[in-house]
Amino acid sequence: MTVQADTRLRRLPERGSQDFDLACSIIDEARICHVGFTLDEQPYVIPMALGRDGKNLLLHGSVVSRVMLNLTGGLPCCVTITHLDGLVLARSAFHSSMNYRSLMIFGSACEISDLEQKNRGLDILVEHLAPGRRVELRGSTRKELNATTLLSLPIEAFSIKSRSGPPSDAASDIDAAVWAGVVPFRLITDEALDAPDMTMNIPLPDYLRTL
Numbered sequence: 001m002t003v004q005a006d007t008r009l010r011r012l013p014e015r016g017s018q019d020f021d022l023a024c025s026i027i028d029e030a031r032i033c034h035v036g037f038t039l040d041e042q043p044y045v046i047p048m049a050l051g052r053d054g055k056n057l058l059l060h061g062s063v064v065s066r067v068m069l070n071l072t073g074g075l076p077c078c079v080t081i082t083h084l085d086g087l088v089l090a091r092s093a094f095h096s097s098m099n100y101r102s103l104m105i106f107g108s109a110c111e112i113s114d115l116e117q118k119n120r121g122l123d124i125l126v127e128h129l130a131p132g133r134r135v136e137l138r139g140s141t142r143k144e145l146n147a148t149t150l151l152s153l154p155i156e157a158f159s160i161k162s163r164s165g166p167p168s169d170a171a172s173d174i175d176a177a178v179w180a181g182v183v184p185f186r187l188i189t190d191e192a193l194d195a196p197d198m199t200m201n202i203p204l205p206d207y208l209r210t211l
């Protein structure tokens, strides 16, 4: 695959990485990615669910959706994932920042149409959303499979940028009478809500208690 994207970091290159395992950890922790592409000179950035099968990122959607139709046709895309890890509050606005891990993957996706592989890929997407859930669900019907496009994007041309740690204040600001430090951020779940039309009294599965 030839990817034209320039993945060299120019601003703060020391925050960059090409580490494949780090890229995978950013993907595996994410529940959402943003898929960017250009159509008729208009850029679009679409939020989507994701999964990972080894060295490939998986995306799925309706066969009739614009994003799926165009990516299936080989339109180059850029998938971005960002984890916000903290607000970095320096003693000046200029040095205030954020702690984060961010990944951009460039390339063209391939459709997975083989039924066995498609089922497997969709299972990966379900497991990515709620690990442990797939075994509880019925298999997809042929009609559901036909209505769904599954795409695979190689995790080959990518860049990572991240920041961690305390603020980097200017020496002249260190004695300022203002609080400085990091407010850590993390994604948490709230208590699960039963579907109102659940006909049986089914307790919350363990895999959701530990999500």
Ligand SMILES: Cc1cc2nc3c(=O)[nH]c(=O)nc-3n(C[C@H](O)[C@H](O)[C@H](O)COP(=O)(O)OP(=O)(O)OC[C@H]3O[C@@H](n4cnc5c(N)ncnc54)[C@H](O)[C@@H]3O)c2cc1C
Binding pocket: 032, 044, 046, 047, 048, 049, 050, 059, 060, 061, 062, 064, 065, 066, 067, 068
């Ligand atoms: C958290 C999250 C996860 C999602 N996961 C998936 C997924 O895994 N697969 C999937 O197919 N879709 C997913 N969606 C829906 C997805 O964002 C698109 O709406 C959908 O894929 C249709 O895309 P399209 O290119 O066909 O849009 P079209 O319906 O052709 O878009 C037409 C116009 O509608 C507007 N529009 C479309 N989508 C959005 C949006 N999400 N927010 C604001 N405006 C919008 C834009 O102006 C766009 O140009 C997800 C959405 C969210 C928020």
